[in-house]
Amino acid sequence: MAFDAHSRGDEPYRFGTEAFYAALGRAFVGMCAVVPLLFLIEALDVWLGAGFDVTAGIIPHRTDGLDGIFFGPFLHHGFDHLYSNSVPLILLGTFVLAAGVRRFLYSTLLIMFVSGLGVWFTGEPGSVVVGASGVIFGYLGMLLMRGIVERSWWNFAVVLLVGLLYGWQLIGIFPTDERISWQGHLFGLLGGLVAAILFRRRSPYRGGPDHSDSTLTLP
Template identity: 65%
Template sequence: MASDIERQSDPTRFGTEAFYASIGRAFVAMCAFVPVLFLIEFFDKLSGNRLDQEGGIRPHHIDGLDGIVFAPFLHASFDHVLANSIPLILLGTFVLADGGARFWITTAFIAIVAGVGVWFLGDANTVVVGASAVIFGYLGVILMRGVVGRRLWYIAVGLLVALLYGWQLFGVLPGDPDVSWQGHLCGFLAGLVAAVLFRRRRPRPVEHVDPLSLGSDLS
């Protein structure tokens, strides 16, 4: 059985001081990252949207494969960045709070899977940019972590954000030609898988063995 001190020092245990400290640090980090996206969009506008054209994903085009790396940092407009900012901060905070290394490998996995999905399934006459595929991936991570780790607060956070931005959830289905539903769907599925692949392994409890009882069995 874990002691009270061990419980309070566990950043994954809801309600502990370590948990709130981890959430706070992650929130500050995500808030600091969003201005970078606005800065990139600023330079994109100065270049006449050249960054989008050269760094976005161009489905079915070999020269558009590098967009898998760059597209999550690029956006079609400042409104596009703004629309992604709040859900990115909220969902990214809870994904990051579970560990920096796990956050980066999870993010990379989501971006690559979603990007490859867009490249194979997207319209060849489009250029796809935006962090929304990663955002949907984070939503998948949070929901699946709640199921796999039996952490109800994870599920509650995922459902709350889903309700707040419920109109965006329809982005996983074909509809608006200006919305990459392929990226959203592949990102969400990648998030579900990432939550299982990169989940936190908790050590198994060590059973206490009474040497006196062993001696009695051998006698």
Template identity: 60%
Template structure:
């Protein structure tokens, strides 16, 4: 039987404290750790081309040739400091987002990238080239918070609160600033994560409705 977004066939993996839950969390952590070396390899290649990858694959607002950056920009970073700053948060929020299910994680990531990237392209500074995974990171944070609300999951809310406490000093980056950061990507990534949590939510099974006009249980 095919399992949809709302199917609870894998319910044990989403229930805190169970063995499948910890197994799912461990696999998600290993997977996200494997993503980071790929980002470092991309940065090595970018340095080798003297930053040409950033220009070729970054989002250039209002310019058609910058639209491909919607897909490629999360894999690019403006130097090692930028990449270091995104690596650990990406592992943390990505692990908890992925532990909720690989299929909806992939679709949620794509939707976050689309909303964040297109938003930056429409309202970003036309004189900038936007790169970095921070829009996706904020998207996963929005995903966890909203998922906790719509699925009534204290676990997801607790994780989001914990990560928020760790990185509270970064949350102001969703507001307009004169700093050379894409606050638009952060804000729209957060929004994209909230939308993804609603669209790809796991629905609870409905309780069976009582039968009306059923057979006489007492006999004649």
């Protein structure tokens, strides 16, 4: 019996296939492993009294605060802050990771960079910004845009689910609370929108056959 190689390669992205559910399950397990790592970092910070969130966070307008662009998302201002980020990080991250590990890594790095750089340029002087919320808003923006650029029923269903669960959180891109970095949320969301376009999956069913087994559209 002959099989269409492109069809088989597309199975992890086709709702209802075994490969689809397997990819979703692996992604959920993967994201569930990330959150304990964040808790371990926070526990070490508290136990050692190292003040990681202060020394390795984003400090706007200061060159010694630039490293926080990539360290800051792994740090939090206490366990309450981390708890509030854990569930949306697992849920949204699962949908993003299910589309491919490389796409997930490239997209996450881009979101971290855009969100962090936006905070560094526009954040309040003297403040220190940490937390995964910029990445969470990036995943939210990525899923919303992915439903448009990839034009699949599955992605539109994800958009609907995400909208129902977290659409209200979009208020976080506006300056409503001086303790919350709305800049990180806004630029994270923008980074996610860009990531969904740059790292979109090319469908082998439109525009002729796709002979690449990569899920990235990198130059």
